[in-house]
Amino acid sequence: MNKWYTAWLFLAPALIVLCVFFLVPVLAAFGLSLTDFDLYALADFHNLRFIALDNYLSLLRRPLFWSALRHTLYFVVAGMPLTIFASLGAALLLNSKLARCKSFFRTALFAPVVTTLVAVAVIWRYLFNARFGLVNYVLVSMGIHPVNWLGDPRWAMPTIILFAVWKNFGYNMIIFFAGLQSIPEELYEAARIDGASALAQFRHITLPMLRPTMLLVGILTMAGYFQLFAEPYVITEGGPLQSTVSVLYLMYSDAFKWWNLGVASAEAFVLFLLMFAVTVGFLRLMRRGERV
């Protein structure tokens, strides 16, 4: 048996870092969101005033906050299923016994995940350029009308969603692939003997067996997508007409451009509560589905 203080010596560095640089700041963020912390308070803490829930109430009256919320939800609600479809499709292809060069394809499809988000977002910015971009050139040469991807408020968010699907589907693909491999082969054999078609096998064996994986992937993707920030920062700078301003983008500019740190803290907290509520709701929904 080790002595009781040995364990604490081993734990101390990590726990101190987590307390000082995470736990305390999170608690402070809530405190901060109840104050009017701004540039003057940053210079001298005496200028700080407690204003209770005023920041939260003024957020509810602020159109820009509501539109940031809408854009973030748009990104999550459209981006999450698309990413999961792409991931599952790629995993099914990779898992097929007929596929060749599996490790090459796996690496190729996974590559975007490890790339630096900012750097590949910069590529997107040029690929989807309306006048000189390669994407529009390909569209035009196929006889399709060019799209003003990044200049049209209706198209900017879909372009970012496309980017996110490309960047992230490989991550879930690996998780799905492992899930597929853990499904016992006997199940498929039995189904084949009973004369079940490939589609029936997918519906009645693969999908139900992947359910826990699906839940995990759904929650991970959703949590990640609520934190949309760097993509609009690099690709669209929040535009055009603020159509890609997400909650975190708004928080960043409120905090570090306008130095309204109290307001920005309230925004961060609202995002956290929203993520939490949606995750819990999602879990409930999946559990209820299991019982039926």
Added chain:
Amino acid sequence: MNAPFAKIGINVLLTVAAALTLMPLFWMVSVSFMPSGATLSFPPPFLPSHPTLANYSRLFVYAGMGRYLLNSVLVASGITFFSLVFNVMAGYAFAKLRFAGRERIFQALLGALVIPSQVAMIPLFIMLKWMGLVNTYAGVMAPTLASVFGIFLVRQYARTLPDELLEAARIDGAGELRIFAQIVLPLLKPIIVTLTIFTFLASWNDFMWPLIVLTGQDHYTLPVALALLTREHVQDTEMMMAGSVITVLPVLLLFLALQRYYIQGLLAGSMKG
């Protein structure tokens, strides 16, 4: 069954998917070797007709890319080294050492994973400003010097080590530090490699926190420098692609070299649900 047909179909689909996935990265590399302004011609060229290194030399000579590269290497290595030491120690303690409240503290740490890190960023900035650490390497590194994810990964792995081994060493009179350094660490090697590549990639690619805390360009890491350079040089596609290559290449090569460990870590980390 039409097996040959299905076989062709599946492999064609995989090839198309891989081509679409890799196309942006190929395009980036190709354009980075084109002379300035080449991409503005019509039709847009896919391969450089006169390959040149001019974009790279411009980046290093005029845009200070060498400095940013050095900053990124320093910051990512620093974070990787310290967080590895801290996370491995803590993960081992949670797995193998006995102390009151072990499970409860660990559960609390896992619970903290639901809080997005951005919630902490604003108070963290104020705190670091007060400590004089804004716009320093220490400031960028501080919040990621330990991570719940890393501790979790090490704990899961360390739990599989046999207790008898540690007890035998204690009976022989070995001190706890010696047991850790000479018996535990060598056995943890696979998970240490996994965690190293994970942490290095994550800190190399990190953007939001460095953007907030680095207020002067002397300390910019590559992603921050690149994001701000694109805003300045909107028209200079070729140079920006060279910048992207410099930023992406190190992590891509590292991943290709240590792929197996990375994928293992990804799977181990996602099984916590």
